[in-house]
Amino acid sequence: MKFIKFLVLGTLFGIVMAKSEAFSWFRIQEMFRFQAFHMYGIIGTAVILGAIGVALIKKYQIRDIAGNPINFFPKEKSVMRYLIGGTIFGLGWALSGACPGPMVVNIGYGYLSMIVVFVFAIVGTYLYGIIKDKLPH
Amino acid sequence: MIEFISQPWTWWVSGIIIASTMFLLLYFGQSFGFSSNLRTICSAAGGGKFVKFFDFNWRSQLWNLVFLVGAILGGFIAKQFLSDGAPVAISENTISDLAKLGISAPTSAQPNELFSMEALFSLKGFLILALGGLMVGFGSRYAGGCTSGHAISGLSDLQLPSLIAVIGFFIGGLLMTFVLFPLIF
Numbered sequence: 464m465k466f467i468k469f470l471v472l473g474t475l476f477g478i479v480m481a482k483s484e485a486f487s488w489f490r491i492q493e494m495f496r497f498q499a500f501h502m503y504g505i506i507g508t509a510v511i512l513g514a515i516g517v518a519l520i521k522k523y524q525i526r527d528i529a530g531n532p533i534n535f536f537p538k539e540k541s542v543m544r545y546l547i548g549g550t551i552f553g554l555g556w557a558l559s560g561a562c563p564g565p566m567v568v569n570i571g572y573g574y575l576s577m578i579v580v581f582v583f584a585i586v587g588t589y590l591y592g593i594i595k596d597k598l599p600h
Numbered sequence: 601m602i603e604f605i606s607q608p609w610t611w612w613v614s615g616i617i618i619a620s621t622m623f624l625l626l627y628f629g630q631s632f633g634f635s636s637n638l639r640t641i642c643s644a645a646g647g648g649k650f651v652k653f654f655d656f657n658w659r660s661q662l663w664n665l666v667f668l669v670g671a672i673l674g675g676f677i678a679k680q681f682l683s684d685g686a687p688v689a690i691s692e693n694t695i696s697d698l699a700k701l702g703i704s705a706p707t708s709a710q711p712n713e714l715f716s717m718e719a720l721f722s723l724k725g726f727l728i729l730a731l732g733g734l735m736v737g738f739g740s741r742y743a744g745g746c747t748s749g750h751a752i753s754g755l756s757d758l759q760l761p762s763l764i765a766v767i768g769f770f771i772g773g774l775l776m777t778f779v780l781f782p783l784i785f
Contacts, residue, residue, distance in 0.1 A: 466666040468628060473667035476621050477674015482605070483614030484688050486675070487709045493694040495770075495777040501611050506751055508615020509622070513756025516623055527629040538744060538754065538761040545761050548742030549750075549768020551735050556769060557776035558784075559732025560710070562747040563740060564634040566733070567668055569710070571675025576715045579726070580733035587737025588638040592653035598742065 480568045488560025495557050544600040555587075606684040622752055630663055633749030635740035637661070637668050701785040713785075728784070735772075743768060 480486040485505055494502035519525070520533050527533050556562050559580045561569060566584065569577035591598075622632040639654065640661040648655030687706035695705045703713050712719070719725030740746040743765045745754060751769070754762025 466663060468624075469630075469663045469666040470670040470673070472621055472624055472628075473670020474674040474677065475617065475670075476667070477671035477676075478678045478682065479609065479614050479617040479621075479674075480671070481675050481678035481709075482609040482682060483611065484608055484709065485614060487688045487690075487706075488711055488714060489688045489690045489694065489698075489706050489709075491773075492698060492777065493690045495773040496694055496697060498691045498693045498697075504611030505614045505618065506747075508612050509618040509752050510755045512616065512619035513622055513752060514758065516619065517756045517758075520626070527627050529629055531629060533626050535757045538759050541761065542764055545743050545750075545764035546768045546771075548739050548744070549765040550739070550772040550775070551768075552739030552743055552746065552765075553769040553772020553774075554776045554780075555732045555735025555737075555739055555772070556747075557773040558728060558780075559736060560714070561732075562634070562736060563638060564671060564746070564748055566736075567672045568675035568678075571672035571677075572679045572709065573676075574710055574715050576717070576720045576729055579720065579729045580736075583730045583733030584737030584740075585638050585641050587734040587739070588635075588741045589642050589647060589651070589654075589737075590734070591738045591741040592639070592642060592647065592651040595653055 476564065477568045477571060480565050481572055486561065486565035486568045486572070491557060491560045541600055544598075547599070555584075605682055608686070608689060618752060619756075622748075622756065625667075628663075631749075632753045633745055634664075634668070634671075635737075635746035635749060637664050638737050639741060640665060701781055703785065739772070 483505055484490050485502065490502055493499045517535065521535070525533055561577065561580065563584060566577050566581045570581065625632045640658045643654040643656060643658035688709050690706060699705070703711050714725065714728060720729065743750065745762070745765065750762040750765040755766065
């Protein structure tokens with residue numbers, strides 16, 4: 464039962480990804496070609512509201528449902544891993560037109576080819592785990 | 601009402617709901633980051649026996665797998681109950697640019713040239729999907745997050761590493777779109 468709230472949130476997330484067309488390969492192409500505001504509007508609105516909210520959580524030390532402080536952990540300082548990893552991610556994002564969340568939304572929507580994309584995303588993560596220590600971070 | 605929600609949703613509605621999702625996950629004691637699920641799945645499948653990176657208590661991440669199941673369900677509900685079946689309304693410029701690559705204008709949410717069963721069962725079509733997924737999976741873990749973890753959660757927390765990652769997302773995306781697409785398609 465304690466998981467039901469995550470199921471509801473995930474469902475809401477899936478619906479909004481589909482209904483705002485953010486799960487569409489076409490929308491990702493339009494974004495990378497800078498030909499519409501749509502995707503920038505979605506991400507921009509989320510980030511602006513997110514930044515205000517996170518600042519308020521920090522300022523008023525808001526606690527979570529269990530009464531624990533909501534902590535934000537600074538990500539480890541580096542440039543290489545974010546730049547190289549991010550670039551590889553971006554290559555895949557533009558090619559498949561989906562990041563991990565929208566992949567599974569597509570599967571639910573009925574685009575079963577996305578199962579292949581998602582399975583290979585798991586394989587890609589596994590590959591990273593194998594060669595992680597040999598990569599610059 | 602049904603007619604209203606059956607139409608595509610405006611960007612700001614989507615932005616508000618995504619930010620709300622992030623806050624609710626924080627309120628529930630977790631954080632918004634979807635690609636972690638890929639690592640969790642590797643671990644749950646027994647990857648920890650072979651690779652140390654997957655040797656962790658994946659059960660602590662069950663909540664995120666449940667979120668993933670919800671996302672699949674959400675896609676299903678959107679299609680079955682909330683869709684008017686109209687093609688994605690992308691800009692005319694994008695349509696004409698894609699036509700030059702041999703990709704026809706939208707008739708649904710995804711291009712047939714990439715996601716139809718015919719495409720899947722052709723060698724080139726399969727390789728495109730497989731390679732795309734592979735790079736997303738590899739790159740997101742290398743960068744320590746995807747669009748949700750870096751572009752939404754990380755930027756909201758004004759994290760410089762997330763900004764660098766997002767710049768990387770765009771370097772990769774632009775390279776693929778403007779340099780590699782003309783060679784692939």
